[in-house]
Amino acid sequence: MLVLAARRFTAMILIMVVISVFLFLIFEGDKMALAMRVLGQYSTVEGRLQWLEVNGYNKPLVARYFSWLLGFIAGDWKISAQFNRPVLEFLAPRLANTAILGGCVFVLTMIVSLILGVLSGIAEGSLRDRTITVASVLTTSVPEFASATFLVAIFVFWLDWLPGSSSFSGGFSIRELVLPVAVLVIYNFGYYTRMTRASMAEVMTSQYVRTAVLKGLPFKRVVLRHALRNALIAPFTVMILQLNYLLSGIIVTEVFFAYDGFGKAIYDAAQFGDIYVVEAGAMVAVFVAVISQFISDVGYTLLNPRIRFA
Amino acid sequence: MTDVTTTAPAIPKRASRLSRIARAIGLLRESPIGMFGAFIVLFWIILAVVADLLPIYDPLAQSAPDLLRPALSPAPDGGTYWLGTDDKGRDILSRLIYGSRLVLFWSSLATVVAYIAGMLMGVVAGYKGGWWDEALSFLGNIFLAFPQMVLYLVILSQLGSESPLGEMLAKAGFSTVWVKGLIIVIAITFGTAPQVARIVRGLVLDLKTRDYVAAAEVRGESPFYIMIVELLPNARGPLIVDACLRLGYVTIAIAALGFLGLGLPPPDPDWGKMISEVRGFGAMAANAMLWPAMAISSLVLGLNLLADGLREVSLRD
Numbered sequence: 001m002l003v004l005a006a007r008r009f010t011a012m013i014l015i016m017v018v019i020s021v022f023l024f025l026i027f028e029g030d031k032m033a034l035a036m037r038v039l040g041q042y043s044t045v046e047g048r049l050q051w052l053e054v055n056g057y058n059k060p061l062v063a064r065y066f067s068w069l070l071g072f073i074a075g076d077w078k079i080s081a082q083f084n085r086p087v088l089e090f091l092a093p094r095l096a097n098t099a100i101l102g103g104c105v106f107v108l109t110m111i112v113s114l115i116l117g118v119l120s121g122i123a124e125g126s127l128r129d130r131t132i133t134v135a136s137v138l139t140t141s142v143p144e145f146a147s148a149t150f151l152v153a154i155f156v157f158w159l160d161w162l163p164g165s166s167s168f169s170g171g172f173s174i175r176e177l178v179l180p181v182a183v184l185v186i187y188n189f190g191y192y193t194r195m196t197r198a199s200m201a202e203v204m205t206s207q208y209v210r211t212a213v214l215k216g217l218p219f220k221r222v223v224l225r226h227a228l229r230n231a232l233i234a235p236f237t238v239m240i241l242q243l244n245y246l247l248s249g250i251i252v253t254e255v256f257f258a259y260d261g262f263g264k265a266i267y268d269a270a271q272f273g274d275i276y277v278v279e280a281g282a283m284v285a286v287f288v289a290v291i292s293q294f295i296s297d298v299g300y301t302l303l304n305p306r307i308r309f310a
Numbered sequence: 311m312t313d314v315t316t317t318a319p320a321i322p323k324r325a326s327r328l329s330r331i332a333r334a335i336g337l338l339r340e341s342p343i344g345m346f347g348a349f350i351v352l353f354w355i356i357l358a359v360v361a362d363l364l365p366i367y368d369p370l371a372q373s374a375p376d377l378l379r380p381a382l383s384p385a386p387d388g389g390t391y392w393l394g395t396d397d398k399g400r401d402i403l404s405r406l407i408y409g410s411r412l413v414l415f416w417s418s419l420a421t422v423v424a425y426i427a428g429m430l431m432g433v434v435a436g437y438k439g440g441w442w443d444e445a446l447s448f449l450g451n452i453f454l455a456f457p458q459m460v461l462y463l464v465i466l467s468q469l470g471s472e473s474p475l476g477e478m479l480a481k482a483g484f485s486t487v488w489v490k491g492l493i494i495v496i497a498i499t500f501g502t503a504p505q506v507a508r509i510v511r512g513l514v515l516d517l518k519t520r521d522y523v524a525a526a527e528v529r530g531e532s533p534f535y536i537m538i539v540e541l542l543p544n545a546r547g548p549l550i551v552d553a554c555l556r557l558g559y560v561t562i563a564i565a566a567l568g569f570l571g572l573g574l575p576p577p578d579p580d581w582g583k584m585i586s587e588v589r590g591f592g593a594m595a596a597n598a599m600l601w602p603a604m605a606i607s608s609l610v611l612g613l614n615l616l617a618d619g620l621r622e623v624s625l626r627d
Contacts, residue, residue, distance in 0.1 A: 018452055026468050137618065141611035143562040145569045146603035149585055153600055157593040164592070248459035252566050256589075266460065267570060270467035278467055285460045293455070 005298050012294045019286050020072075024065050027279045031057045037275045038081055072283065078276040082269060087280045091265060095284070097168075098261035102243075102250060104177065105184040110239060113189040117196020117235065122223055124201045133197070136190030144249045148183045148256045155179065166257040180257045184249050191242075196235040203231040233303045240296040244289035337623045344619010350612030354605075358411040366404040367391075369579050373399035378588070380597050396598045397588045405579035406605050412580050413609065416491055417561040420498040424560070425553060427499055428506025433537045435507065436514025447511070450504030458501040458563065465497040466572050490574055494567060498560055509552055513545040520544075547624050554617035558610045565606050581606045 028034050034057070035048035043051075052058055056067070071077075077087035120132040142150075156164035156179075166176040203209060204227055212222045251263035258264070262281065269277035338344050357364075367389070376385065376399040383391050385401075393402040435446040453461065469475045470493065479489045517523065518541065526536050567573045568582025576583065584602040588595035 015448075015451060015455055018448075019455060022452065023464070026464065137614050138611060141558070141614045142603075142607040143566060143610065145566060145582065145585060146607045149599045149603040153596045157596045244455070244457035247457035251457075251459045251463070252569065255570060263459075266463055270463045271571070273467070278464065282456070282460050282464050285457050286455050289457055290455050 004301060008294055008297050012290050016287065016290055019290075020069055020283065021065065023279060023282055023286075024068055027275055028064070028068065029061070034275065037273050040081075072280070077280040080269070080274055080277050082272045082274040082277065087276050091262065091277070091280060091284070094260060094262045094265045097259065098250060098254070098263060101177070101180055101184075101254070101259065101261055102246060104181045105188070105246065105250075106239070106243075108181065108185045109188045109192060110236075112185060113192035113239075114196055114232065114235065116189070117193045118200050118223070118228065118231070120193070121197040121200025121231065122204055122227075124197075124204070129197070132193065136193045138190075139186050140190035142187065144183050144187050144252045145256055147186050148179070148253060151179055151182060164257075166259040168260060176257075176259075180253050180259055183253050183256075184246070187249055188246065192235055192239055195238055196231070199234045200227065200231040203227045206230075233300065236303070237296045237300040240292050240299065243292040244285070247285055247289070338619055341619035341622045343615050344623065347612045347615025347617070347619055350608055351616055354410045354609050354612070355414060357407050358414050361407045361411060364407065366407060367401035369400065369404040369408040370577050371400060375399070378591060378594050378598055393601050394597045396584065397591060397595065400579075402584075402598060402601050405584060406581070406601055409579040409581045409584065409602070410605070410609075412574060412578055413561060413565065413606070416494065416574070417557060417564050419491075420495045420564065421502070421553065421557045421560045423495050424499040424502035425506055425556070428503035429510050429542060429549075431503060431507035432510025433514050433541055436511040437518055437533065437537050437541060443511070446507065450507050453500050453504045454508075456501070459566070461501050462497045462563070462567060462572070465500060466493065466567070469493055469496070487574055487578065494564060494573065498563060501563070502556065502560060506552070506556065510542075510545060510549070513548060514541050517541050517544055551617050551621045551624065554613050554620060558613035558617070561606070561610055561613070 031052055032048065035051050036043065039048055039051055057064065059067075075088055077091070079085065080087050080090050083090055116132050116136070120129040123129055139147075152164050155162045162178055163173075163176050164179075166180055168176060209222060209227050212226045213219070217226075247263065250261065251267055253259070254261045254264040255267050262284070266278055266281035266285070268274075269281065338348060367385070373386065373395070376383070376391065376395045378397055379391055379395040379399075381392065381394045383394060385391050391401055391403070393406065396402055396405065431446050431450065435443040456464075475496075476489055476493060479492055480486075484492065522544075523536060523540055526540050531540075564573060565580070565582035568580040569586045571583070571586060573580050573583055576587075581602040585599050588598040591598075
């Protein structure tokens with residue numbers, strides 16, 4: 001178990017390092033282009049050269065990479081061209097906002113899809129199963145910006161129940177959180193529901209569940225005590241593994257609702273050409289994704305005794 | 311080639327390609343859900359093909375007095391704006407229909423390119439194994455570690471039209487729209503090919519133990535021949551289903567990029583962009599926003615249902 005975790009951990013670090021090299025090269029490999037991005041299109045060539053000299057960009061590429069990486073680890077994420085503030089200071093509250101949004105979405109998606117998946121998987125082929133399956137295909141087919149359009153049309157324009165923008169301009173408000181969370185849950189729950197359903201259906205046909213039913217245990221008890229735990233391993237780990245899919249949707253949703261989160265920050269920076277923010281944002285996003293993959297891998301082995309003792 | 315000549319026993323003649331396709335379509339008829347999906351997809355394909363023949367307005371023609379009109383409003387020339395107009399007085403119905411062309415064309419192109427790249431990666435990793443497998447899987451994992459939209463933002467912000475790549479494409483004679491479109495295709499390929507490769511690799515690991523692969527190896531066929539002629543065609547079943555789903559994802563991704571303003575340049579009627587263009591007008595633009603949202607949802611739904619139907623039918627065999 002420990003050996004496996006250690007091996008996964010090494011692979012994770014290796015991937016992170018390679019990705020950091022890739023991002024460094026793509027953003028800072030061409031230093032003249034970088035100087036132009038940072039100083040603006042109308043800066044003089046002399047100005048750019050001087051900036052490169054002052055900021056130590058004339059060292060060899062490898063030395064630059066290491067000093068950049070060490071600086072990044074130490075929290076020196078350079079200065080945002082757009083806001084003239086340290087990138088870390090600017091991104092930290094944005095990350096917190098996205099953590100709120102993502103956390104709500106994750107918990108709600110999990111609750112909804114596990115309940116629907118189990119309800120559908122224990123009665124494969126029933127009307128309830130078919131309804132849930134069709135509903136999950138339907139919602140998965142509606143991209144976030146389209147379902148956001150529908151929800152805004154209904155709840156903002158027509159019923160006037162909820163605000164259409166979630167910029168928290170008047171401080172934090174639950175009402176402004178409802179629509180972005182709803183959009184992301186609607187798009188994401190279908191996939192996990194189908195996954196839970198498949199897993200549940202498979203467990204329900206297994207020998208030990210049949211034994212439990214045949215020895216006369218109440219059906220409810222069989223499902224809750226015997227089947228559920230094994231059926232939930234796969235969907236649970238997949239959900240963690242898919243955190244980076246969630247993040248893709250979060251970018252679109254945050255832009256749609258003007259939600260001041262991490263996704264919108266990367267998007268705005270990419271539009272503006274604020275290179276250090278995009279660079280740091282991409283590093284953070286990949287870091288979160290790789291860590292979640294690691295947790296999902298190790299979690300799977302912890303939850304599944306057949307693998308744990310193998 | 312080896313010079314082994316044997317008198318082969320009479321093999322029953324294989325059904326012609328056409329009749330096999332007809333049979334496949336016949337099979338799909340057993341799945342009502344799949345048929346419904348195929349019907350939606352076909353609906354958009356036909357509209358995209360015959361757009362020029364339809365009696366609709368010019369999708370780019372602006373009309374200053376007719377801004378953000380609701381559905382079924384009369385047009386100044388005595389006609390009707392069946393679905394209303396957008397913020398520049400352009401006919402929404404016609405923009406939707408011409409938009410289907412762009413959406414279908416670029417999503418299909420991106421999916422095909424990503425599929426070719428992914429199949430090559432997957433078949434080499436699966437068949438060659440060893441060092442090839444390690445290297446290709448690691449390469450794939452690097453791109454899979456990115457949240458896709460972040461990867462697209464990184465690629466599109468660094469490899470835009472002004473980048474060396476963009477300039478190279480422009481010099482090769484591509485128009486602005488094509489340069490932008492091809493860069494999107496490249497970005498989508500980076501995000502999608504590793505996923506395809508992973509599936510193909512899994513299928514190939516299973517297929518390469520089959521007798522016909524061993525037979526081809528004994529015949530002295532080249533690894534290239536075995537991969538392209540023996541392995542890939544035999545993996546097609548699951549791949550066709552996956553390609554349908556993948557096309558849906560790519561359609562969503564391209565439309566989302568359009569919505570984010572990173573898609574094709576204006577004034578082309580891209581469905582995602584049609585929503586973001588009018589969003590600022592609030593409730594007044596509800597009509598202009600709803601139609602493209604419904605169009606994209608229906609197309610993706612069609613693709614997903616078609617994939618479901620194909621899977622159902624292929625499992626029944």
